[in-house]
Amino acid sequence: MIATRSLVSVVDDDPSVRESLPDLLHELGFAARAFVSAEEFLASDCVEHTGCLILDIAMPGGMSGPDLQHELTLRRRQIPIIFITANGDHTIRPRLLAQGAAACLFKPFSDTALLEAINAALGTS
Amino acid sequence: MRETERLKRCINDLISVLALPAIWTGGDPTHVLSTLLEALRGMLGLDLVYARMNGPPGEAPIEVVRVAGADTFTVRAHQIGVMLDERLGADPRNWPPVTRNVIDGTEVSIVAMPLGLQGEIGALMAGSRRADFPRETERLVLGVAANQAAIGLREARLLSDQKRLATELDQRVARRTAELTAANQGLRKEVAERRRAEDELKRAEEAIRASEHNLQLIINTIPALAWSARLDGSAEFFNQHYLDYVGLSAEQAQDWGWATAVHPDDRDGLFATWQRMMASGNPGEGEARLRRSDGEYRWFLFRANPLRDDNGHIVKWYGINTDIEALRQSELNLRHMTETIAHMTRVMTMGELTAAIAHEINQPLSGIITNASTSLRMLAGDPPNVDGALETARRTIRDANRVSDVITRLRELYTKKEAAAESVDLNEATREVMALSLGVVQKDGVIPRTELAADLPRVTGDRVQLQQVVLNLVRNAVDAMSAVEGRPRELLIRTGRDEGDRVLLTVRDTGVGFQRESADRLFDPFYTTKTSGMGIGLSVSRSIIESHHGRLWAALNDGPGATFAFSIPCEPVGARVESLVNSA
Numbered sequence: 165m166i167a168t169r170s171l172v173s174v175v176d177d178d179p180s181v182r183e184s185l186p187d188l189l190h191e192l193g194f195a196a197r198a199f200v201s202a203e204e205f206l207a208s209d210c211v212e213h214t215g216c217l218i219l220d221i222a223m224p225g226g227m228s229g230p231d232l233q234h235e236l237t238l239r240r241r242q243i244p245i246i247f248i249t250a251n252g253d254h255t256i257r258p259r260l261l262a263q264g265a266a267a268c269l270f271k272p273f274s275d276t277a278l279l280e281a282i283n284a285a286l287g288t289s
Numbered sequence: 290m291r292e293t294e295r296l297k298r299c300i301n302d303l304i305s306v307l308a309l310p311a312i313w314t315g316g317d318p319t320h321v322l323s324t325l326l327e328a329l330r331g332m333l334g335l336d337l338v339y340a341r342m343n344g345p346p347g348e349a350p351i352e353v354v355r356v357a358g359a360d361t362f363t364v365r366a367h368q369i370g371v372m373l374d375e376r377l378g379a380d381p382r383n384w385p386p387v388t389r390n391v392i393d394g395t396e397v398s399i400v401a402m403p404l405g406l407q408g409e410i411g412a413l414m415a416g417s418r419r420a421d422f423p424r425e426t427e428r429l430v431l432g433v434a435a436n437q438a439a440i441g442l443r444e445a446r447l448l449s450d451q452k453r454l455a456t457e458l459d460q461r462v463a464r465r466t467a468e469l470t471a472a473n474q475g476l477r478k479e480v481a482e483r484r485r486a487e488d489e490l491k492r493a494e495e496a497i498r499a500s501e502h503n504l505q506l507i508i509n510t511i512p513a514l515a516w517s518a519r520l521d522g523s524a525e526f527f528n529q530h531y532l533d534y535v536g537l538s539a540e541q542a543q544d545w546g547w548a549t550a551v552h553p554d555d556r557d558g559l560f561a562t563w564q565r566m567m568a569s570g571n572p573g574e575g576e577a578r579l580r581r582s583d584g585e586y587r588w589f590l591f592r593a594n595p596l597r598d599d600n601g602h603i604v605k606w607y608g609i610n611t612d613i614e615a616l617r618q619s620e621l622n623l624r625h626m627t628e629t630i631a632h633m634t635r636v637m638t639m640g641e642l643t644a645a646i647a648h649e650i651n652q653p654l655s656g657i658i659t660n661a662s663t664s665l666r667m668l669a670g671d672p673p674n675v676d677g678a679l680e681t682a683r684r685t686i687r688d689a690n691r692v693s694d695v696i697t698r699l700r701e702l703y704t705k706k707e708a709a710a711e712s713v714d715l716n717e718a719t720r721e722v723m724a725l726s727l728g729v730v731q732k733d734g735v736i737p738r739t740e741l742a743a744d745l746p747r748v749t750g751d752r753v754q755l756q757q758v759v760l761n762l763v764r765n766a767v768d769a770m771s772a773v774e775g776r777p778r779e780l781l782i783r784t785g786r787d788e789g790d791r792v793l794l795t796v797r798d799t800g801v802g803f804q805r806e807s808a809d810r811l812f813d814p815f816y817t818t819k820t821s822g823m824g825i826g827l828s829v830s831r832s833i834i835e836s837h838h839g840r841l842w843a844a845l846n847d848g849p850g851a852t853f854a855f856s857i858p859c860e861p862v863g864a865r866v867e868s869l870v871n872s873a
Contacts, residue, residue, distance in 0.1 A: 188660075191666040
């Protein structure tokens with residue numbers, strides 16, 4: 165059973181997200197890892213095993229969420245991506261979805277909305 | 290017997306006379322004559338005896354007389370000399386052996402004889418009252434005495450001549466020596482003076498060289514580009530810094546060559562400034578970019594001063610160019626920053642501000658919801674994960690406090706800030722706000738109108754904060770009218786005097802208005818009737834107005850819509866003047 169658990173990786177510069185989200189993901193039945201930046205994620209061994217990526221859009225000082233998405237495309241590593249953002253501008257959602265994102269959630273989001281997005285991304289329900 | 294005695298006496302006298310030269314040795318003619326006459330008068334018992342020695346041609350003779358009794362004869366030596374010449378003739382060789390003469394009333398026998406063969410040396414005369422004078426022996430003694438005298442006088446004269454010559458020579462030598470010494474001293478003084486002059490000249494030259502060197506050093510060391518120009522504006526001199534900076538030789542930069550280093554865009558402006566400066570004859574300045582030898586252009590401040598002669602005519606221009614690139618850059622940055630901040634604070638409406646605030650709050654809020662969800666799920670498990678639930682619940686509380694902190698910080702931003710105290714023309718501030726928000730206002734089909742009182746007193750306060758309040762009221766009015774259909778969307782902004790030295794600003798709209806019972810809550814933080822925004826705009830606005838010692842309120846119109854207004858005290862200058870008038 166444990167071996168079949170999908171790995172969900174979280175990349176967010178906000179410490180409260182990195183702290184809270186993995187616990188919720190465990191409760192929801194996933195394996196979870198959190199990274200402070202896109203660079204840290206790319207350097208880890210999780211790139212190959214991640215089934216779904218929960219990715220912050222704006223991370224000051226380094227690669228942004230869309231930058232990482234682009235980088236993975238270049239590496240031919242197709243990971244379903246759920247973007248999350250604290251920015252209230254809802255007009256970015258269609259653009260992100262058009263560019264291949266699995267979902268786009270606005271903080272704060274509910275656990276059910278998250279679960280739905282992950283299931284959709286992993287193609288399970 | 291008497292004859293024998295006379296002879297004996299004569300021989301004695303002769304011996305005495307012959308001895309006379311011994312006492313003359315080294316004596317002068319006067320001494321010779323005096324001793325001779327004394328001896329003869331004594332020996333021969335003469336009443337009168339006279340001698341003369343001729344002086345050199347043109348000079349008076351030396352004459353001496355001796356008498357036996359001073360009461361009998363008072364004749365003077367020179368009178369005797371004259372008498373002899375008159376009575377006996379000029380040639381002594383023809384003189385008679387003896388003559389009788391009356392002198393001073395007394396008859397005397399006179400014997401006169403020449404000194405020297407021709408009488409060239411002088412004459413000797415002996416006189417006696419005795420009628421038998423002279424006897425043979427007496428004539429003999431006189432003759433020998435005359436001979437002796439001639440010899441003695443010749444010697445004495447010779448000696449005296451020698452002495453005189455020696456003295457003269459000595460004197461001449463002394464004079465010449467003195468002259469030479471004087472000349473030598475003069476020469477030495479002259480040499481010393483010349484040397485001193487040369488030294489001084491050398492020192493002066495050295496000083497000039499040193500000061501020239503110093504000037505050169507100063508000119509080439511000062512951290513600026515220094516130059517001089519002729520009356521027609523063409524350049525004459527450049528310091529080394531200048532030439533090094535532009536990378537031109539002195540010849541290349543001469544006249545107008547330097548202009549090639551001026552940025553093409555700045556050239557005309559700089560030349561115009563330069564021409565104006567030269568025409569006015571006053572010191573002046575201009576700014577332009579100068580190309581450095583590596584091709585980079587840097588901004589310089591060109592400053593020039595005229596040099597005038599005693600008549601006040603300009604002779605030359607001296608100038609200095611200072612690198613102001615850094616200054617210019619920081620000025621530009623500052624201006625840009627100021628503009629950005631001003632723009633941001635003016636254009637950023639409360640709605641936009643709330644978006645930024647929302648981002649700040651959504652981060653911890655997200656943590657709260659996630660943790661709360663996790664906590665619930667842990668408790669709902671079988672068996673429930675109580676420890677995990679407790680941990681996540683603790684995080685929930687912590688994140689909620691974070692949200693609270695953010696809000697406190699935001700409120701402090703407006704409430705605790707001391708308003709900048711500057712003199713503000715509220716009409717002008719309002720016109721600026723309207724100009725900035727005209728696009729938004731007109732996009733919504735709102736017709737804006739302003740009625741700004743012409744005699745509005747100025748207020749003291751923070752211009753930007755007051756503009757923020759006006760902007761917020763305008764945006765609120767526009768938002769309130771966005772859903773209005775079927776009647777004109779009118780916006781009226783009015784300024785005017787309020788009672789009690791206050792200024793009043795009202796913003797009146799024809800929008801949806803508000804619930805009469807919620808009028809008090811409008812200004813509470815986070816109270817909003819709008820679908821967007823967080824409801825802190827009016828709260829912040831009221832904080833700003835209160836910090837200006839004013840009041841902000843809202844009222845429903847008689848017709849549709851609402852009016853928001855604030856009233857703040859006008860500048861205290863008027864009040865102060867009034868109190869002065871009252872006290873006077």
